[in-house]
Every structure is written in structure tokens, then in C-alpha cells.
Amino acid sequence: MALISIRNLSIHYYTLSGIVHAVDNVSFDILEGEWISIVGESGSGKSTLAYSIIGLVPPPGRIVTGEILFNGRNLVKLSREEMRRIRGKDIGMVFQDPMTSLDPLRRVGDQIAEVFIEHGVLSSWKEARERARELLKKVGLPGDRASYYPHQLSGGQRQRIAIAIAMALKPKLLIADEPTTALDVIVQDTIMDLMEGFKKQGTSILFITHDLALAAEHSDRIAVMYAGKLVELGSVDQVIDNPLHPYTIALIKSVPDLWGEKKIKSIPGYLPDLRNPPRGCRFHPRCPFARDICRREEPEIIEVEKGHIASCHLLKKR
Ligand SMILES: Nc1ncnc2c1ncn2[C@@H]1O[C@H](COP(=O)(O)OP(=O)(O)O)[C@@H](O)[C@H]1O
Numbered sequence: 001m002a003l004i005s006i007r008n009l010s011i012h013y014y015t016l017s018g019i020v021h022a023v024d025n026v027s028f029d030i031l032e033g034e035w036i037s038i039v040g041e042s043g044s045g046k047s048t049l050a051y052s053i054i055g056l057v058p059p060p061g062r063i064v065t066g067e068i069l070f071n072g073r074n075l076v077k078l079s080r081e082e083m084r085r086i087r088g089k090d091i092g093m094v095f096q097d098p099m100t101s102l103d104p105l106r107r108v109g110d111q112i113a114e115v116f117i118e119h120g121v122l123s124s125w126k127e128a129r130e131r132a133r134e135l136l137k138k139v140g141l142p143g144d145r146a147s148y149y150p151h152q153l154s155g156g157q158r159q160r161i162a163i164a165i166a167m168a169l170k171p172k173l174l175i176a177d178e179p180t181t182a183l184d185v186i187v188q189d190t191i192m193d194l195m196e197g198f199k200k201q202g203t204s205i206l207f208i209t210h211d212l213a214l215a216a217e218h219s220d221r222i223a224v225m226y227a228g229k230l231v232e233l234g235s236v237d238q239v240i241d242n243p244l245h246p247y248t249i250a251l252i253k254s255v256p257d258l259w260g261e262k263k264i265k266s267i268p269g270y271l272p273d274l275r276n277p278p279r280g281c282r283f284h285p286r287c288p289f290a291r292d293i294c295r296r297e298e299p300e301i302i303e304v305e306k307g308h309i310a311s312c313h314l315l316k317k318r
Pocket residue numbers: 013015020021022040041042043044045046047048049058059060061274
């Protein structure tokens with residue numbers, strides 16, 4: 001069952017130098033209890049998409065078309081206040097740098113406890129602080145860390161605090177935007193394990209990363225974004241073993257161990273300027289298989305095998 005349905009979502013940034021087409025006509029579902037990862041190079045629109053789900057697309061960004069359906073409501077239409085209530089309670093989010101969401105001047109225990117007070121779950125600070133200490137243990141930190149300030153903790157510990165805050169009210173969805181990118185590999189693994197634990201308890205995870213290997217290791221499904229477009233979506237096996245879109249194939253070849261290739265083949269060229277994206281298929285300037293139609297017409301998303309979709313003109317020939 002779909003927990004969240006994103007339909008024809010387009011998001012623009014209205015900058016002084018032009019309109020950035022950051023997310024363009026993206027549709028997909030986040031299923032109940034699944035781990036879905038969005039992968040793609042930096043600048044492909046992953047964070048913008050994630051922010052839109054919690055109503056936090058930063059100015060000068062705006063959702064221009066589309067719907068985000070959750071519990072029978074279209075989140076795009078909600079007021080700031082209604083969205084605030086959903087954020088934290090039904091949908092939690094963690095960011096690459098936990099310092100952006102933590103208050104440097106307050107003890108972390110109080111910052112966790114505040115979630116219970118703010119959402120009216122508890123009225124007594126004493127109880128809320130107790131719950132905060134329990135939560136600390138749940139994310140693998142000793143209870144006494146409650147009295148620490150963010151700067152007294154390591155990057156990995158701070159990310160655990162951010163996860164504790166995001167998970168305090170047991171949201172149905174945890175959005176994690178590059179949560180381990182700033183951490184070393186060993187700490188990264190422990191954070192991934194922590195999220196796996198929440199998934200086992202039924203939380204859906206929307207994991208955003210530029211690291212395809214990491215996504216392949218942890219997800220049920222993988223969505224590939226390129227230049228604001230969803231270009232492919234399928235189960236991990238479908239996407240990794242039988243990639244359909246030339247961009248996905250190039251991404252896989254750029255990861256050394258995924259296909260057992262020793263040499264990394266980086267993708268030639270650059271992500272296009274999203275103020276003026278290429279006509280036709282946005283990937284055509286970098287695509288080794290591009291033909292005339294790719295320069296002229298935008299490819300539709302087609303379902304090539306059950307649950308495995310991609311948008312590429314070449315797929316029609318199969
Ligand atoms: N606040 C902003 N103002 C203007 N453009 C932005 C802003 N944030 C992101 N963008 C642009 O939107 C596009 C998508 O960015 P983003 O969603 O951050 O991608 P990703 O998370 O995949 O790296 C990029 O072209 C980026 O430059």
C-alpha cells in the first residue's frame with residue numbers, strides 16, 4: 001500500500017538569473033514499510049524533492065504543479081501550521097549536517113524532550129526528559145548524553161541525536177537526506193544499521209544519496225534522478241542487475257564493485273544547467289546512444305517489466 005503518492009510534481013526556483021527547473025513532473029509512491037532510495041548526482045533535484053514532502057522547499061523555490069498525497073490529504077495544499085503538525089509527528093527528517101537542525105546552545109536531551117511537549121504528547125518536562133533519555137538509548141547513546149551540548153558530541157553522535165528527534169513520535173516516514181555523507185565509513189555503517197532497525201519496526205524510509213552502492217545495500221527499491229527527472233525506478237535487483245536507462249548504466253559503471261568492474265568509468269560531461277535544460281531527453285547530451293528523437297522529444301516513462309519503469313526512447317525497441 002502506498003503511504004505517500006507523489007503525482008506530477010514540478011518544483012522551480014525563481015532566481016534572478018532565471019527559473020531553475022529543479023524537479024520536473026516526478027511521480028512515484030512510497031510504500032508502507034519500504035526503504036526507497038533516491039540516487040543521482042549532486043544537483044539532480046533529490047533534496048528539493050525531499051524538502052517538498054515536508055513543506056520546506058526553501059525560497060525562491062515553489063511547487064508549481066503536482067500533488068503529494070498522504071492519508072487522503074494533498075500536502076501541497078496544507079497551510080504552514082497544518083504542515084508543522086505533520087512534520088515530526090507523521091514524517092521525520094534528518095539532514096546531511098545535523099548542526100543545521102540542532103540548537104548549539106541547548107542540551108540535546110532538552111531538544112529531544114521538546115518534541116513531546118511541542119506536539120502536545122506530554123505536558124510535563126520531567127516526563128519528556130525521561131522519554132528523551134530512553135530515546136537516547138534507542139539510538140545507541142548512553143542516557144547521560146542528554147546533558148551534553150551538540151559541540152560536545154562527535155558528528156556520528158550528533159546524527160544519532162537528529163535521528164532521535166526525527167523518530168521521537170514514531171513517524172510513519174523517515175526522510176534521510178545524505179545522512180552519512182559527512183561521516184567516516186565505520187560511523188556511516190552504524191547510522192545505516194540504526195535506520196534499518198526503525199524500518200524493521202515498520203517505518204518507511206526515504207533515503208537520499210549520491211552513493212549508489214550504499215543504496216543498493218540497504219533499499220527495497222531505488223529511484224534514479226537525473227537533472228530533475230525521475231529516469232528509472234524499480235527493485236534493487238531490477239535496477240542494479242538489469243538497468244534500463246543509459247544514465248543508470250553509467251552510474252553503475254562508475255561504482256567499482258557493483259558489477260565487479262575494476263576500473264571506474266566516470267560519466268563524461270556535466271549535469272545540464274537546470275535554468276535551461278536540454279530539449280528532448282535531458283540526458284541526451286551525455287548519452288552514448290542518443291539519436292535524433294532523443295534531441296527532439298521527451299521520452300515517456302514506461303513500465304518495461306512489472307514494477308520496473310524508465311524513461312528512454314530506446315526502450316520502445318525492445
Ligand atoms: N535555494 C535554491 N535557490 C536556487 N536554486 C537552487 C536552490 N536549491 C537548489 N537549487 C538548484 O536546484 C537544483 C536541484 O538541487 P538539489 O535539489 O539540491 O539537488 P541534489 O540534492 O540532488 O544535489 C540544482 O540546479 C540547484 O542548483
